[in-house]
Amino acid sequence: MSHLFQPYQLRDVHFKNRLVVSPMSQYRAEDGFANDWHMVHLGRFALGGAGLVFAEATAVEERGRRTPGDLGIWNDSQIKELKRITSFLETEGSVPGIQLAHAGRKASERRPWHNEQPLSDEDYELRSERGWEALAPSPLPYANGWPEPTEMSVGEIEDVIDAFGEAARRSKEAGFKVIEVYAAHGFLVHQFLSPLTNQRSDDWGGSDSNRRRFAIGVARSIRKHWPEKYPVIFRLSATDWIDGGIEIEDTIETAKCLSNEGVDMIDCSTGGIGGKDRPRRMVISQGFQVEFAKCIKEEARIATMAVGFLWDPQFCEGIVKNNEADMVALARELLDDPNWPLHAASQLECDQDYQLWPEESGWWLQKRGRLLQKLGLR
Numbered sequence: 001m002s003h004l005f006q007p008y009q010l011r012d013v014h015f016k017n018r019l020v021v022s023p024m025s026q027y028r029a030e031d032g033f034a035n036d037w038h039m040v041h042l043g044r045f046a047l048g049g050a051g052l053v054f055a056e057a058t059a060v061e062e063r064g065r066r067t068p069g070d071l072g073i074w075n076d077s078q079i080k081e082l083k084r085i086t087s088f089l090e091t092e093g094s095v096p097g098i099q100l101a102h103a104g105r106k107a108s109e110r111r112p113w114h115n116e117q118p119l120s121d122e123d124y125e126l127r128s129e130r131g132w133e134a135l136a137p138s139p140l141p142y143a144n145g146w147p148e149p150t151e152m153s154v155g156e157i158e159d160v161i162d163a164f165g166e167a168a169r170r171s172k173e174a175g176f177k178v179i180e181v182y183a184a185h186g187f188l189v190h191q192f193l194s195p196l197t198n199q200r201s202d203d204w205g206g207s208d209s210n211r212r213r214f215a216i217g218v219a220r221s222i223r224k225h226w227p228e229k230y231p232v233i234f235r236l237s238a239t240d241w242i243d244g245g246i247e248i249e250d251t252i253e254t255a256k257c258l259s260n261e262g263v264d265m266i267d268c269s270t271g272g273i274g275g276k277d278r279p280r281r282m283v284i285s286q287g288f289q290v291e292f293a294k295c296i297k298e299e300a301r302i303a304t305m306a307v308g309f310l311w312d313p314q315f316c317e318g319i320v321k322n323n324e325a326d327m328v329a330l331a332r333e334l335l336d337d338p339n340w341p342l343h344a345a346s347q348l349e350c351d352q353d354y355q356l357w358p359e360e361s362g363w364w365l366q367k368r369g370r371l372l373q374k375l376g377l378r
């Protein structure tokens, strides 16, 4: 029996397998509202057999969007369209998850294919999109040529923490069953955690525990509004890959603190903090971040999700089998093949006859398979 296709449970939420659709921003929302694009983008992964399907980074505040096309959940009116999507995902057997996000100093950016730069007058001329003021723990620009973000006042910090709680309430009303906090890749929660971006001298910066206060505040605020029976996951950058930044030892401590606040799993990514220092060379190979998931699982005694440069079913099977992580998330491979989980099931010999496929396609594929076999063509 495949380990990757063993069911799994976090709190009261059951997953039919360990495969997760990693959050993938589409930059196709208007004023933060989801639309048919998001329905089709996420719906095809449910039809493709993933156990947990995450909606992309979804802004808890309008100014917390990374680009003008980010999805949002800062207003009750945004719930309705999201509910249509969660309802479809559940009907098709996948658990709907949402990634709650605030971009902090990474806000007010162009879409990646318009060349990852801050919005400027040119964007207004070309697309009628204006930039806005970005917030951060300290007034340090994201990269050369980026504007200086506004250092957050204590009142603003508390407001954003509250916004995460309100977003959790709306997520529940929208039918999501899992929340992931985007605390990686240089987004606001990560900016508070990393000494490279948090140079505050008040209670929200300085010592390790002060830098963790924001993440802990976010976890508490979410738990206040989010049902006990549903899990909360944090996506952390286990290392900044920069000397003087976050290292795995810091992340293990952060994971322990979050676990004490009712966080159930750490989704283990790395990097993305930005700034003037160049990251250490990462040796990129299949599953190069899995070692962090394994280490956090063992040292912080919390469930983990592995992610990053994964595509081979046998390799992913090994991650769960060897207890390196409890779940496995894929992004780009699923863009290439949304049916990857179903194909993986066949390769791992847990679905030889299209039994796991939706009947509407499985029935036909089964018949065609038998014919091909009879004719000796496969």
Ligand SMILES: Cc1cc2nc3c(=O)[nH]c(=O)nc-3n(C[C@H](O)[C@H](O)[C@H](O)COP(=O)(O)O)c2cc1C
Residues within 6 Å of the ligand: 022, 023, 024, 025, 026, 056, 057, 099, 182, 185, 235, 269, 307, 308, 309, 310, 329, 330, 331, 332, 333
């Ligand atoms: C189109 C696209 C959009 C992404 N958007 C997000 C996002 O909204 N939130 C996030 O945490 N990571 C985001 N990522 C990163 C992925 O979730 C994932 O961690 C990364 O791509 C590595 O996994 P992969 O090698 O399987 O693609 C995005 C990646 C892609 C390809």
